[in-house]
Amino acid sequence: MDTLSFLHRLSVCLVDLRLHDREKICAFISDALFPDYESDDLQVCYGHPSFSNTYQRDLFDIQNSNAFFWMMTWMFLLLLWFFPAFRWERFTPFILQGGHDQVKGGIEVYAAFLGYELSILLFPYVEKTKKSMAAIYVGNAMLSLSYLCLALICFGFFSLGQLKRLLYPVLDLLAYIQLPFIERLENLLYGFFLFLILMTVVMYWWAAEEAVKRIVPKLKTTVLVFVMMAVSYAISFIPKTLDQVNVWITNLGYAAVGIAFGFPILLLIVLLIQGKARSSHE
């Protein structure tokens, strides 16, 4: 009887510990991995590569990003599944051969790395420390690393000719995984990707809200957000076929690349003009 009650108490304690210390454990692990950064920093910035601020807690729920961070990172472990079928021979030594327009392709690929430009909008909210900038870099580095891992696995797992024919290689990668108790994981795992998309969308909506608030300062924020969401939802009904969607994504990607490069330059020019105007006044 005594042993039982002891065990019971122990298990309760353990459960308690698990619940309470979950965040501590998370923090511990990320501390161990990246000792220079606070765990929250990392998790937030990985949730979105451009987002890196621990101080603006009302902007984004740290707890959520914690959950999202682990929801995504564990999926790296799935890549281990492809090692047995991985062959370096399939890479071929032909680097940048037989392709089409490399500049155009480069810009299209570049769109996948976008998001960092949002950090411009974060400046007013962030304390100007080295750490917050470093968090942006870490966020982007982790994103790049995940793309790199995925690309390497794809090239070693699929043959080049096959890769050219596959429209959604990542979907096929996930479909290949067969655990003893579950198959066709891709249907399940794609749900997780939705969370990542949600984070990205929310960040862009926030950025849009920040900008539009300056243009129409009188509008109430809730109304503004509602209108923006309604508009972007309505836009999603315009493209009817998958190919049209791709055209939209590509074009919007170009636009976003333009903003990412053009916006800072525009700001610098404005600053220059301002400075000149000021100095001529004096």
Added chain:
Amino acid sequence: MNNKLFISMAVLLLLTGCKSDERILEKLGMVQTSSYDLLENNKLKVTSCVPVIDPNSTIRRELLSAEVDSIKEARLDFSRQTDLKVVSGQLRDSLFGAKLAKAGVEDYIDTLLRDPSIALGVRITVVEGDAGELLTKNFKPHTDTGRYITHMLEKEAAGNSIPATTFYEFSRDYNDDGIDPVTPIVKDAGNKVLIDGIALFQEDRYVTKISAEDGIIFGLFRDDLRQGEIAINLGQEDGKKVVVMFSSLLNKRKIKVHHLEDGRFKIDLSASIQGSVLEYTGKQKLNEEKDRNELEKQISEYITARAQKMVQQMQQYNVDSFGIGVHVRNSLSYKEWKALNWREVYPEIEVECQTKVTIKDYGKYS
């Protein structure tokens, strides 16, 4: 608070949109094995096997068959034959009749790969003879021939005596330049289904096969292996047959491409095999190093000779099942490879097989 409740109720209403996508397990006919045959009149005979879930039924499977022009057309035909909704998400094995495989399977594989409900893990198997007939036939004590074949192939592929060939491997090798796909062949052997060998494809056409006994040797020279067994017949000594059973194989395959001065290639195809001896009926003493080395040499000579013959056969039928072309490609520059017609060059090149055998242990008896 009331507001929140209202909103969550309204969101719940969105779920009604899923009604059109409703799938009830009992009402689904989940195809597990499908077979495809080419008929005399150029029509396609599709036979699908759907397991019966009803525990009260003595029949374990329902067979659906249709003569159609395309695979997906067959599904429409099937739903006119059964009260179940025929779906293909549980497909495990696709059996292709030899006639169809010889005519080329590209179009059919294309259809099956295009369907997002079919995974890359579906097996491709060639059936010597009529695949539909094999699938329809009952083999006691197995209640479901399709599953029987799938499990048998799965088990054998795990032991590497036949290659594991799913859509992933097939389309990978088919779409790559410098390697040709392979699949296992099964046939009806009266009261059993028998693995007959390995079908070697040229592009998407089944051209020739190698026997099931040579399956493991084929495996040793196609890829690195981590498991496998091979029985080697070393002839006779004093009127007694000498057999070595070599087990727990660990294999490292290497292809080395030499560029000869006149622009030709010479290929060194080598396998370095480790394993344990489970059975030996000859005279050598296994616990003496000199004898063991002698035995290793005999085994390696045997394997090399068989592999050399296999390469000859492949070159004769112009199928590059070992993937020698991949390594030749990787040894060339992009321009040189594009200028090279591998199909023309391949039958003429010199391939030398080498085998290095190491006996790791010889059981618990000296």
